[in-house]
Amino acid sequence: MDDIRAFLSRKPLLFDGGMGTYYKAAPGTDCEQANLTDPAGVRKVHAEYLAAGADAIKTNTFSLPRLAAGHVPGWEKLADAGWKLAAEAAAETGAAVFADLGPAPDTEAVPAAQVYTAVAERFAALGAKNFLFETLSSDVGILEAVRAVKAQVPEAFVLVSFAVLPDGYTREGVYCKDLVRRMTESGCVDAVGLNCVSAPGAMRTLARGLAGGALPLSVMPNAGYPVVTRTQVRYQGKPEYFARELSGMAAEGAVRILGGCCGTTPAHIAALRAALDALPERKLSAEPAKLSTTEVKPVENDDAFLRKLNAGEKVIAIELDSPRNADLTGYLEGARKLQAAGADLLTIADCPIAQARMDSSLVACRVHRELGMCTLPHMTCRDRNLNATKALLLGLYAEGVREVLAITGDPIPTAERDEVKNVYQFNSRKLAQYIVSLAGEDREMPTPMTVFGALNLNARNFDVELRRAGEKLENGMSGFLTQPVLSEQAVENLRRTRETLGSRAKILAGIMPVVSQRNAIFMENEINGIHVDEEIIQKFAGLDRTGGEELGLAISLEMARKALPYADGFYLMTPFNRVALMERLIAQLRTEVLQES
Structure with a gap:
């Protein structure tokens, strides 16, 4: 030819x-x-x-x-x-x-x-x-x-x-x-x-x-x-x-x-x-029309959390795990208390540690609908293929949920749950790219959703983690929620992140109160992405519940002060659904830490 x-x-x-x-x-x-x-x-x-x-x-x-x-x-x-x-x-x-x-x-x-x-x-x-x-x-x-x-x-x-x-x-x-x-x-x-x-x-x-x-x-x-x-x-x-x-x-x-x-x-x-x-021959014109390369300009969503974050105000997001059963009564009451205490956003994990809980997106919609509170459901790549992910995103948008956290997700332990299969059709970077691509002219969403990602400040090879953070930003993420800051090294890695990524990324520093020595040892040894300094672990020796909570609050506030210069706000993780403890932490962050900034 x-x-x-x-x-x-x-x-x-x-x-x-x-x-x-x-x-x-x-x-x-x-x-x-x-x-x-x-x-x-x-x-x-x-x-x-x-x-x-x-x-x-x-x-x-x-x-x-x-x-x-x-x-x-x-x-x-x-x-x-x-x-x-x-x-x-x-x-x-x-x-x-x-x-x-x-x-x-x-x-x-x-x-x-x-x-x-x-x-x-x-x-x-x-x-x-x-x-x-x-x-x-x-x-x-x-x-x-x-x-x-x-x-x-x-x-x-x-x-x-x-x-x-x-x-x-x-x-x-x-x-x-x-x-x-x-x-x-x-x-x-x-x-x-x-x-x-x-x-x-x-x-x-x-x-x-x-x-x-x-x-x-x-x-x-x-x-x-x-x-x-x-x-x-x-x-x-x-x-x-x-x-x-x-x-x-x-x-x-x-x-x-x-x-x-x-x-x-x-x-x-x-x-x-x-x-x-059977068709007549057709010649191409000398100069065919060019495919439009105009990029869709993002449209700011009417979301109180994002408006505050983008205005440079320090924000507080708090994570509250959804229930293991079908009753949301207690959960909604806890969310209401955290909202009244001053939380700007409620985040809900997507079956953390690969154990089934009430769906994070459905819970986010219910909280947003009943309390008018901004919510950030986590969305893993573990349990859904592309079709299921898209269907869920469209439902979230229709319910007024405008932010999601895209994460790869903990794998299901195969030796214990052979009958449950992982999906992992894509990783968190590709998921973020997909979510932001749904918005625009002739697409499924009139305005884009804002995608956050996870940042592990405790990664053994933080250089790789920091490089991946840059890739996540290139794929459409707007910022990161970090793993708990419970060591001086985590603070240093947070400083490096801000220095490397600059203002391109909104960073919410993770704060999780340790409440007992047993809790600290468990997190250090069994929770991926968390590192607790040995000095902190030893401080909890012999403390009862009240003493453990008081020390946990004090350490959290200390870590928050160290993280504040490099963060746009805080991402609080609620241990054992202790809402009353987190009400106190939010109040003290607002009066003792954020006021200092």
Whole structure:
């Protein structure tokens, strides 16, 4: 085939379908292994798609980035064989061959950019001129790899395609318009698009929202939505429907590159070929309209806590764990007392230590509704996937809750609770990015929610914790609630945080009264992220409950004074639901500490 760019100026480019679902690999075997174990079978699939009318085919190498990242021996041989089989098949018809790269995991040890670059350069050395990075849920590492490809093969044509749910977000919570904008602005990507996850009808709606960009748009939907049986996953979308929806996109001028993903067979591609051939040829205008890059300006929410915080006043947030049973009577009374004592915000943990309690978001809504108090529910990545998270966020917004605390969450101890599964679809940084992306023009929320994060002042390697704090800010967080300040080192780390992050971050210093020596020893040894100085532990020796509370208050006030120069307020943690103790602490903070500032 001649240059892809020239081809696209005349008519749409038609890809093949889903190799991974059409080729029947042995159960538990990567389809790519067939490049070596069954080359005739792989070549036959390529030939069927070409006979159906495909202008371009993908190498059978989707999983190579994952295999390369895991240092699986022999991935290079799979790349070589996959390229050879596709090139041989395409030579008979003159079709284009795209080196196919699926998603790569991104870790500190092996960054995604390193993996993508290594695999892409392998293909470039084999003679590849066209590259497809597909089924991506983020763009981490992609542009670095594309630039490396262009340095090695300046004439290369690179298509980057993202897997997007029908609501426009990837499984990692990144909005498709933001991804398309970043690819467009990069100056090194030649085409951008969507593939997998969504069926043709949903993808047509998404494509309309992305149409008019400076880059050619690609769509490669699944044949339909999957039907899971006992032994396999099936896609029941009919070829005729598939062809009608996709050719409609081409007729509208929304897309220039089309093809299929999971469940699409040669019959789907043949039907689409016939539909495309029936369309009149269409030439692109010399200067296509550019995708808008205007960023949505945040709109300040009408929230008393945020107004006070942003005005530079010191605030007090207090955490009160939700009940273990279904009775909120006592909890609401405790919240009412803390509000009367002077708390600006009530925070509610999301099943702390991975033990089930009443849902933090539902409790936050009830408190806000009945008491008019600002609330900050914690939201972990442990127990909800993307859909459940979005549903909950929309409910919170509708109830007037405007702040959330995004945290990864304590893992569930698997040895004790084998029947309960962790989710962890994303980490706290990606969750924050997702939450703030829900607001804006044509999005789900008219104004953004404010996202806070956790900051562990007691981390053994605080340099790493501080670096991650900066990353959290870059991903949309506005500030941090810290772990308890119960040591001089914690105070020093708080000072470093303020010095490093400056005014970019609002910081609420954690204050948690220790109430007994047993309590101090337990927190030191069993609660992740808390460190209690040995000197403090020994001070509680022999004290009764009254004496322990008095000493706990005194230490809390001392730590608050030390933390105050570096904090925008305090985040108080209530031990054992002792509301009366926290009423006293709030009163003393207001009269003895905050007055001094």
